[in-house]
Amino acid sequence: MGRYVARRLxxxxxxxxxxxxxxxxxxxxxxxDPVAALFGDKxxxxxxxxxxxxxxxLDHSIWRQYWDYMSxxxxxxxxxxxxxxxxxxxxxxxxxxxxxLRLAGLAFVFEVVVGIGxxxxxxxxxxxxxxxxxxxxxxLIISVPVFVIGNIxxxxxxxxxxxxxxxxxxxxxxxxxxxxxxxAYVVRLTRTSMAENLRADYMRTAIAKGLPRRxxxxxxxxRNSLIPVVTFLGTDLGALMGGAxxxxxxxxxxxxxxxxxxxxxxxxxxxxVGLVTILVLVYLVMALLVDLLYAVLDPRIRYx
Amino acid sequence: MRRxxxxxxxxxAVAVALAATACGGGGSxxxxxxxxxxxxxWGDPQNPLEPANTNEVQGGKVLDMLMRGLKRYDPKTGEAxxxxxxxxxxxxxxxxxxxxxxxxxxxxxxxxxxxSFVDAWNYGANLKNNQKNASMFSYIDGYDQIHPKSGxxxxxxxxxxxxxxxxxxxxxxxxxxxxxxxxxGYPAFAPLPRAFFDNHAAWLSKPVGNGPYTVDSYTKGSKLxxxxxxxxxxxxxxxxxxxxxxxxTDNNTAYTxxxxxxxxxxxxxxxxxxxxxxxxxxxxxxNTPAGIIQTLAFPYYDxxxxxxxxxxxxxxxxxxxxxxxxxxxxxQKTRTPATDWTSPVLGEAGGYKAGLCGDSCTYNPTEAKxxxxxxxxxxxxQLKISYNADTGSHKxxxxxxxxxxxNALGNDKxxxxxxxxxxxxxxxxxxxxxxxxxxxxxxxxxxxxxxNFLQPLxxxxxxxxxxxxxxxxxxxxxxxxxADTDKAKAVADFQQAEGVLRDQMGAIPLWYQNGSAGYxxxxxxxxxxPFSVPVYxxxxxx
Numbered sequence: 090m091g092r093y094v095a096r097r098l099x100x101x102x103x104x105x106x107x108x109x110x111x112x113x114x115x116x117x118x119x120x121x122d123p124v125a126a127l128f129g130d131k132x133x134x135x136x137x138x139x140x141x142x143x144x145x146x147l148d149h150s151i152w153r154q155y156w157d158y159m160s161x162x163x164x165x166x167x168x169x170x171x172x173x174x175x176x177x178x179x180x181x182x183x184x185x186x187x188x189x190l191r192l193a194g195l196a197f198v199f200e201v202v203v204g205i206g207x208x209x210x211x212x213x214x215x216x217x218x219x220x221x222x223x224x225x226x227x228x229l230i231i232s233v234p235v236f237v238i239g240n241i242x243x244x245x246x247x248x249x250x251x252x253x254x255x256x257x258x259x260x261x262x263x264x265x266x267x268x269x270x271x272x273a274y275v276v277r278l279t280r281t282s283m284a285e286n287l288r289a290d291y292m293r294t295a296i297a298k299g300l301p302r303r304x305x306x307x308x309x310x311x312r313n314s315l316i317p318v319v320t321f322l323g324t325d326l327g328a329l330m331g332g333a334x335x336x337x338x339x340x341x342x343x344x345x346x347x348x349x350x351x352x353x354x355x356x357x358x359x360x361x362v363g364l365v366t367i368l369v370l371v372y373l374v375m376a377l378l379v380d381l382l383y384a385v386l387d388p389r390i391r392y393x
Numbered sequence: 394m395r396r397x398x399x400x401x402x403x404x405x406a407v408a409v410a411l412a413a414t415a416c417g418g419g420g421s422x423x424x425x426x427x428x429x430x431x432x433x434x435w436g437d438p439q440n441p442l443e444p445a446n447t448n449e450v451q452g453g454k455v456l457d458m459l460m461r462g463l464k465r466y467d468p469k470t471g472e473a474x475x476x477x478x479x480x481x482x483x484x485x486x487x488x489x490x491x492x493x494x495x496x497x498x499x500x501x502x503x504x505x506x507x508x509s510f511v512d513a514w515n516y517g518a519n520l521k522n523n524q525k526n527a528s529m530f531s532y533i534d535g536y537d538q539i540h541p542k543s544g545x546x547x548x549x550x551x552x553x554x555x556x557x558x559x560x561x562x563x564x565x566x567x568x569x570x571x572x573x574x575x576x577x578g579y580p581a582f583a584p585l586p587r588a589f590f591d592n593h594a595a596w597l598s599k600p601v602g603n604g605p606y607t608v609d610s611y612t613k614g615s616k617l618x619x620x621x622x623x624x625x626x627x628x629x630x631x632x633x634x635x636x637x638x639x640x641x642t643d644n645n646t647a648y649t650x651x652x653x654x655x656x657x658x659x660x661x662x663x664x665x666x667x668x669x670x671x672x673x674x675x676x677x678x679x680n681t682p683a684g685i686i687q688t689l690a691f692p693y694y695d696x697x698x699x700x701x702x703x704x705x706x707x708x709x710x711x712x713x714x715x716x717x718x719x720x721x722x723x724x725q726k727t728r729t730p731a732t733d734w735t736s737p738v739l740g741e742a743g744g745y746k747a748g749l750c751g752d753s754c755t756y757n758p759t760e761a762k763x764x765x766x767x768x769x770x771x772x773x774x775q776l777k778i779s780y781n782a783d784t785g786s787h788k789x790x791x792x793x794x795x796x797x798x799x800n801a802l803g804n805d806k807x808x809x810x811x812x813x814x815x816x817x818x819x820x821x822x823x824x825x826x827x828x829x830x831x832x833x834x835x836x837x838x839x840x841x842x843x844x845n846f847l848q849p850l851x852x853x854x855x856x857x858x859x860x861x862x863x864x865x866x867x868x869x870x871x872x873x874x875x876a877d878t879d880k881a882k883a884v885a886d887f888q889q890a891e892g893v894l895r896d897q898m899g900a901i902p903l904w905y906q907n908g909s910a911g912y913x914x915x916x917x918x919x920x921x922x923p924f925s926v927p928v929y930x931x932x933x934x935x
Contacts, residue, residue, distance in 0.1 A: 119818075122821050129448060131857050184612075338642050347642045
C-alpha cells in the first residue's frame with residue numbers, strides 16, 4: 090500500500106509537467122501581444138513595450154520561457170509576475186484560493202450531505218412517491234442553468250451579493266447555488282446504485298443471517314453503493330474550484346474562477362498557468378484519494 | 394486491521410492534498426457602511442496605481458481622489474484651472490516658468506515643492522520605470538535622452554526641467570506648444586512625495602498623495618477604502634466622509650446591488666439594463682457627454698484606400714450610416730451622433746463645432762449610393778468592418794452600421810462585420826498594419842483640448858495614427874496652431890485642420906460617447922466629469 094502511494098505520487102510528476110507544458114503552449118499560442126494591449130485603444134510606445142517584454146522575459150524563446158517558469162516554481166515557489174500590475178502571481182493565488190476553497194468546500198459539504206441523504210431516501214423507496222418527488226426535483230435542478238438559479242435567488246428572494254469575501258456565512262447561499270447541479274448528480278448516482286444493490290445476493294445473505302437493518306443498510310449496502318458517487322465527487326471538487334465563473338460573478342466573489350476568466354481576457358499568461366497548475370494538482374491529488382477510497386469502501390479492491 | 398491501514402493511507406493522502414493546496418489566508422478588510430461613507434462600484438485597475446502608469450478609468454478614479462496637480466479640469470466645464478499652480482508663464486510658447494502656491498503638503502506631512510514635481514516627471518518619463526504614460530512627457534526637452542527609441546537611457550533626468558527654488562521650476566519644451574499648460578491637469582503630471590521613491594513597494598500598497606482623500610486600506614482585487622483628509626488645502630474639499638471602492642467583476646451584479654440598496658453608486662450601467670433604468674432609478678440616473686468619440690478608421694497603407702476615388706467611397710459610407718437610429722435603439726441614447734471629430738465636452742470655445750462635418754455626416758442613402766458607385770465601389774468588392782469581439786459588445790453596432798450601409802446600397806452582402814477574437818489580437822493587427830478595410834477606433838481624450846482629438850490621431854506619424862493617414866496641409870495647420878500664443882487663434886487653426894480631415898474623410902466620425910451612472914437615495918449631488926469619472930468629492934450623504 091505504501092509503495093502504491095509512492096508510485097502514484099511519482100507518476101504525478103510527468104503528468105504535472107505535461108499538463109503545465111500544454112497549458113503554457115496554449116496560452117502563448119494565442120494571437121496578440123498582451124503587453125501592447127495594456128495601452129488600450131491608444132498606440133503603445135514601442136520602446137516601453139520592448140522594455141516590459143524584456144523585464145518579464147517574454148522576449149525569450151517559448152522553451153526558455155517554460156524552463157524559467159518551471160524552475161522558478163520548483164526552486165523558489167515563484168510563479169512570476171503579472172504583466173499588467175507587476176504583482177507577484179503568488180500574491181494573486183493567495184488571495185483567490187482561500188476564498189475559493191471556502192466556497193468550494195461549502196458547496197462540496199452541501200452536495201455530499203444533502204445529495205447522499207436524498208439519494209438514500211430515494212434509493213430505499215425506489216418507485217414510490219418520495220423517489221419520484223426527488224427525481225423530479227433533481228431533473229428541475231439539472232435543467233435550469235446556474236445563472237438562472239442565482240439570479241432568481243437574488244431577484245426574488247432578496248439574497249444579496251457577497252459584501253466581503255472573508256465572511257464565510259455570506260458564502261453559504263452562493264455555495265448552495267454552485268453545488269446544486271452536482272447535488273442533483275450525486276442524488277441520482279446514489280439512488281440508482283442503492284436501488285440496484287438492494288437486490289444483490291450479499292444483501293439477501295445479510296438479511297437472512299439476521300443482521301440488524303441499520304447494519305445491513307449502513308455498512309453492507311452503503312459501502313458498495315458509494316463507489317460511483319465517490320468517483321464523481323473526486324473530480325467534482327476540482328470542477329467546483331475552477332468552474333465557478335458564473336456563480337462568482339453573480340455573487341461578486343473574487344475567487345479562482347473569475348480570476349481565470351479575467352486572465353484569459355487580459356491574456357495574463359503567468360497568472361493563468363499558475364492558477365491552472367494548482368488546479369491540476371488538486372485534480373491529481375483527488376484522483377489518488379478516490380483510488381485509495383475504493384479500497385476502503387470495497388475490501389475486494391486491493392493495492393499491492 | 395486492513396481496513397484501518399487503508400484509511401490511514403487515505404488520511405495521509407488528504408494531508409498531502411491539504412499541504413499542496415494550502416495558501417496563506419487573506420487578512421480581513423475594513424468595515425464599511427459607516428456614516429458619511431459612500432460605497433461605489435469599481436473595477437480592478439490593470440496597472441499599479443502610479444500616476445504615470447494609469448491609463449484607464451478605474452485607476453483614474455483613485456488618482457482623482459488622491460492626487461492634485463498644477464491644474465485641474467473643472468468637473469463641469471472641463472476648463473483647465475490652476476490648482477497647485479500660482480502661475481505658469483511663457484513669452485515664447487516654448488519656455489515656461491511654473492510657480493507653486495504656498496502651504497500644500499502631502500498627507501504624510503511632507504511639503505509639496507518644485508522638486509516633488511520634477512522628480513515625479515523624471516520618474517514618469519524614464520524608460521527604466523516602464524510607465525505607460527511616459528509619452529505624455531515627450532514634449533519636454535531631453536525626453537529623447539531619458540526615453541530613447543532604442544537602447545538604455547543616456548540620462549536620469551530631462552534637461553528641460555530645472556528646479557529654481559522650493560516654489561519655482563522651469564520647463565523647456567522641444568517644440569512650440571502654446572496650450573501645453575492646459576495639458577497639466579492629466580494625472581501623470583501629479584507631484585509625488587519622497588516616500589514614493591524611497592519605499593516604492595510600501596507606497597504601492599498604500600499610496601500617499603496630496604488630494605482630498607487618503608487611502609485608508611487597500612485589499613488588492615476586492616476593495617479600496619478612501620477617507621476624507623482633514624488637512625487638504627484645496628477648495629474642493631470632500632463633502633462626504635469617504636468612498637469605499639468595491640471591485641465588481643460583472644457590472645450587472647453591481648447594478649443589482651444598487652437596486653437592492655447595498656451599493657450607493659454605479660458608474661457603468663450595463664447596456665442590458667438601460668431599458669429598465671428609468672423605472673428602477675427615475676431621476677437618479679445620469680447620462681452626460683464624456684470626452685470619448687468613436688470613429689471608423691481606414692488603412693491608408695493599403696493603396697486601394699489611398700486614392701482620390703476612395704475619398705468619395707468614404708464619404709458615401711459615412712452618409713449611408715443612420716447614426717440617429719443606431720444611437721437611439723442600440724445605445725438607448727447613451728451615444729450622440731457625431732457631427733465633428735472632437736467632443737461636446739470641449740465646449741464651443743474649446744473647439745467643439747457641431748455640424749462641422751456637414752452633409753458628409755448626414756444620413757442620405759441616395760447620395761451615399763451615388764458617391765460609392767462614382768468612387769468605383771468598395772475596394773475588394775466587399776466592406777469588412779473589423780472589431781474586437783471580447784469586450785464592449787461592438788458586434789451589435791457594427792452589424793447595425795453594416796445593415797444601414799447594405800440598405801442604402803440595396804445589397805445585403807455589401808458590408809459585413811469582421812470580428813477579431815481578442816482585444817490583444819485586434820491591437821496587434823492594427824499596429825502591424827494588417828487591416829484591409831475600416832476598423833473600429835475609439836478615442837478617450839487625455840485632456841480636454843482640441844489638439845488632443847486631432848494631433849495624436851491624424852498627424853503624420855503620430856503615436857495613435859493607426860490608419861497611417863497623412864496630409865501635408867493638415868500637418869501644416871496643426872504646427873501653426875501649436876505655435877499660436879493666442880488660444881482663440883489656435884482653436885481656429887485646429888478647426889481649419891479639421892476641415893481638411895473632413896474634405897478627405899480621413900476617418901468617419903460615428904458618435905460621441907456618454908458617461909452613465911446610477912445612485913441610491915442615500916446620496917445626492919452626483920455628477921460625472923468629462924472623463925466619465927464620478928466627481929466623488931462633491932457627493933453628499935444624507
